[in-house]
Structure formats: C-alpha cells, structure tokens
Amino acid sequence: MTTTEIKTACLLAGIYMTRMLGLFLIFPTFSLLANNLQGSTPFKIGLALGIYSLSQAVLQIPAGMLSDIIGRKKVLYGGLTFFFIGSVLAANTRDIDVLIIARLLQGMGAVSAVCLAYVADSISADQRSKAMVIIGLAIGSSFILSFILGSLIADAWGLGGLFATTACLAAMAIVFAYLLPTPKQTLAVFNWSDLIKGAMNWQLLQVNLQVAVLHMMLSASFFLIPILLKAGELADNSLMSLYVPAILIAFVAIGPIIRTSRESSATRLPVFWAVFALALLLFSLADAFVDSWWFIAVLALFFFAFTFIEAVLPARLFQLAKTTSRGTTSGIFSVYQYGGSFLGGLLGAKLYTTLSQNAILSDAFYFLAMLTTVVAIATFIIQKKG
Structure with missing residues (x-):
C-alpha cells in the first residue's frame, strides 16, 4: 500500500471506529439508566435504543x-455533523421524548456505505483487502472498547456522560473526514438498475436477512441482559467486571478460527448460528447465575458466535457483489443491519413488558433462542440445496 492509501485506510478506520462506538457504547447500561428519565416507559426506552438504527437503515441508500452525485467528503461532513448535534442534544436532556429525537438525529449520520465506497475510490483493487483488514480491526476494537468504556463512563457520569463522550467521538470523526485525501471519484447520476438488482438478488438477500436477524438479537439481548442481572444474584457485580472478561475471551478464541478457515467460513455459518442460539437459551437459566463466571462463560459463548457471524457476512457479501455496484450493495446491507437493530430494541421492550408482569423475564430468551434456531436450520437447508 502507498502512503496515501495507508493514510486513507487508517482515517476511514477512525471514522468507522467512532461510529461503532456511538452505536455500542450505550448498550451495556442504557435500559437501566434511561429508566430514570422523565416520561420513560419500556416502549419509549426501546424506541430510543432502536430509532438510531432505524434512521441509519432509512438513510444508508x-x-x-x-x-x-455530489462527492463522498461532502456527505461525510453532513452525516457526521448530524451525529454530533444529536449527541450534544442527548447529553443535555433528562426527558425521554427529547432523547428519542436526539437519537434520531444521531442516526442521520448514515455514512457506513459512503465509507465503503470511499475505499473503492481511493485504494487500488489489489490493496483493498488490506484496507478492509485495517477497518475490520478498528471495528473489532471499538466493539470491545464500547463495553469497557460504556460501563466505566456510566458508573462515573451516567447517561449524560455516555452521550457527551459520543459527542467528542463525533468531533474526532469530523476531523478524520477533513484529513481524508480527496477520492478519485467520477461524479455520476445514480443507476437505479444496480439498486434493483442488488435488492432482488437471492444470494445477497440471504446475507442481508442474516445480518438483520443477528443485530435484532443483539439489540434485544442487551435491552434484557442488564435488567436480568439487576433482578438476579449478580445485581451487586459491576457490569464491567462481567462484560469485559467475556468479550476478551471471545475475542481471543475467535481469531484463530477466522484466520484458519477463510475459504470455508461461510459454510460454517449454520454451526455458529446454532452456537448463538445455545447461548441465548442458556441466558434463560437466569436463576443459575449465582456465580459470576457462569454468566461470563455464557456471555463469552454469545460473543464468540456473534463475532464469527459478524465477520463472515460482509466477506460473503463482497464475494457475491459486482465490482461496479459495491457501494449500492453495501448500502442495502447496511439497511438490513440497522433495521434489525431497530426492531431488536422494540422486540426487547415488548418481551420485557409482556413477560416481566409474570416474573418470567428469563423466558424472553427462550423466544430469542427459538428464532435463532430457525435461522440456523434455514441456513443449513439452503446450503445443502445450493
């Protein structure tokens, strides 16, 4: 890679990292902290959690x-400015309705597909895989950091502190965008046929539906997990002491598997969907979480399966996508990804309001495990037929 290509890849990785931190930073504690806001209800908390992803989903394409049409950098500036304004508003409100509006503004910074197109514009074809490795490492690191920093910041400064941190990250992302070299891009009118073909392609649709379900399960789970812990034997444990060991264990365990199975990774998806379903099923045994290491082991299994699926699906996507329509394909993929996160927030809220009345909140994880098992079976059948 040339010096310019390395600079571009690292700056795009920085933008990705701040965006992913903005998505995941609040996950470990949001459903607990938002309960203290004026006018909060389980539905509104779920809406505030998920509307970020809805806004992202609607605006990616x-x-x-x-x-x-107007150039990558201009859209990056606009999207990241919305992200910054929404973060500042969220950091300075104590009202759940205002927070919902703030999260909507945050989500309007829909730049994931633009960043992917930036890679294609700025980095030579034979070096793009290296650039994606740099970006992938940044995304993986942000995932770990979000759960470490999220718990620390929440303990010290509460929900306002979490969003103030997100505002600082947004400001950093704007600086990264300014420092990006101008891409070698030929401005053109959008080709609707690429969008239609990408949306209707059956193989791409399989990948898109899987990422939607994956992020729906993630959002729903992290609406319910903090509440489940607070009501159980581990209520006195800090969330950081539970989340961080689990994430580190999963991160260390999954690395060798991904590196040694690049060619066959997609064929292993049904197995890892089944492992993901098993982890969700084990969460239903909330009464058994009398020892923190039992919970950590289950959460590590959850992240182990999630990380593998999350890494393999984009790789599979670009195996199937045409070189000339990668931006459109990644935009459609992002719509499903963020749409799944939005639905997951609402699903978590619905399961909570329905099941908590009968003191069987842990049964919500039976339902999530059942849905995930259906995906595992469907993926296995499709692979056998394909």
Whole structure:
C-alpha cells in the first residue's frame, strides 16, 4: 500500500471506529439508566435504543446515492455533523421524548456505505483487502472498547456522560473526514438498475436477512441482559467486571478460527448460528447465575458466535457483489443491519413488558433462542440445496 492509501485506510478506520462506538457504547447500561428519565416507559426506552438504527437503515441508500452525485467528503461532513448535534442534544436532556429525537438525529449520520465506497475510490483493487483488514480491526476494537468504556463512563457520569463522550467521538470523526485525501471519484447520476438488482438478488438477500436477524438479537439481548442481572444474584457485580472478561475471551478464541478457515467460513455459518442460539437459551437459566463466571462463560459463548457471524457476512457479501455496484450493495446491507437493530430494541421492550408482569423475564430468551434456531436450520437447508 502507498502512503496515501495507508493514510486513507487508517482515517476511514477512525471514522468507522467512532461510529461503532456511538452505536455500542450505550448498550451495556442504557435500559437501566434511561429508566430514570422523565416520561420513560419500556416502549419509549426501546424506541430510543432502536430509532438510531432505524434512521441509519432509512438513510444508508440515499446517502450512498447522494455521495455518487455530489462527492463522498461532502456527505461525510453532513452525516457526521448530524451525529454530533444529536449527541450534544442527548447529553443535555433528562426527558425521554427529547432523547428519542436526539437519537434520531444521531442516526442521520448514515455514512457506513459512503465509507465503503470511499475505499473503492481511493485504494487500488489489489490493496483493498488490506484496507478492509485495517477497518475490520478498528471495528473489532471499538466493539470491545464500547463495553469497557460504556460501563466505566456510566458508573462515573451516567447517561449524560455516555452521550457527551459520543459527542467528542463525533468531533474526532469530523476531523478524520477533513484529513481524508480527496477520492478519485467520477461524479455520476445514480443507476437505479444496480439498486434493483442488488435488492432482488437471492444470494445477497440471504446475507442481508442474516445480518438483520443477528443485530435484532443483539439489540434485544442487551435491552434484557442488564435488567436480568439487576433482578438476579449478580445485581451487586459491576457490569464491567462481567462484560469485559467475556468479550476478551471471545475475542481471543475467535481469531484463530477466522484466520484458519477463510475459504470455508461461510459454510460454517449454520454451526455458529446454532452456537448463538445455545447461548441465548442458556441466558434463560437466569436463576443459575449465582456465580459470576457462569454468566461470563455464557456471555463469552454469545460473543464468540456473534463475532464469527459478524465477520463472515460482509466477506460473503463482497464475494457475491459486482465490482461496479459495491457501494449500492453495501448500502442495502447496511439497511438490513440497522433495521434489525431497530426492531431488536422494540422486540426487547415488548418481551420485557409482556413477560416481566409474570416474573418470567428469563423466558424472553427462550423466544430469542427459538428464532435463532430457525435461522440456523434455514441456513443449513439452503446450503445443502445450493
């Protein structure tokens, strides 16, 4: 890679990292802290959690289209500015309705597809895989950091501190965008046929549906897990002492598997969906969490399966996508990803309001495990037929 390509990859990785931190930073504690806001209800908390992803889902394709017409950097500036304004508003409110609006503004910074297109514009074809490795490492690191920092910041400064941190990250992302070299891009009118073909392709649809379900399960789980812990034997344990060991164990365990199975990774998806379902099923045994290491082991299994699926699906996507329509394909993929996160927040809230009345909140994880098992079976059948 040339010096310019390395600079571009690292700056894009920085933008990705701040965006992913903005998505995941609040996950460990949001459902508990938001309960103290004026006017909060389980539904509104779930809406505040998920509307960020809904806004992202709705705007990914339009943002990609606009970047084709007016240029990547202009769209990056606009999206990251919305992200910053929403973060500042969220940090300074104590009202759940205002927070919902703030999260909507945050989500309007829909730049994931634009960043992927930036890679294609700025980095030579034979070096793009290296650039994606750099970006992938940044995303993985942000995932770990979000659960470490999220718990620390929440303990010290509460929900306002979490969003103030996100505002600082947004400001950093704007600086990264300013420092990006101008891409070698030919401005053009968006080709609707690429969008239609990408949306209707059966193989791409399989990948998109899987990422939607994956992020729906993640959002729903992290709406319910903090509440489940607070009501159980581990209520006195800090969330950081539970989350961090689990994430580190999963991160260390999954690395060798991904590195040694690049060619066959997609064929292992049904197995890892089954492992993911098993982890969700084990969460239903909330009464058994009398020892912190039992919970850590289950959560590590959850992240182990999630991380593998999360890494393999984009790789599979770009195996199937045409070189000339990667931006459109990644935009559609992002719509499903963030749409799944939005639905997951609402699903978590619905399960909580329905099941907590009968003191059987842990049964919510039976339902999530059942849905995930269906995906595992469907993926296995499709692979056998394909």
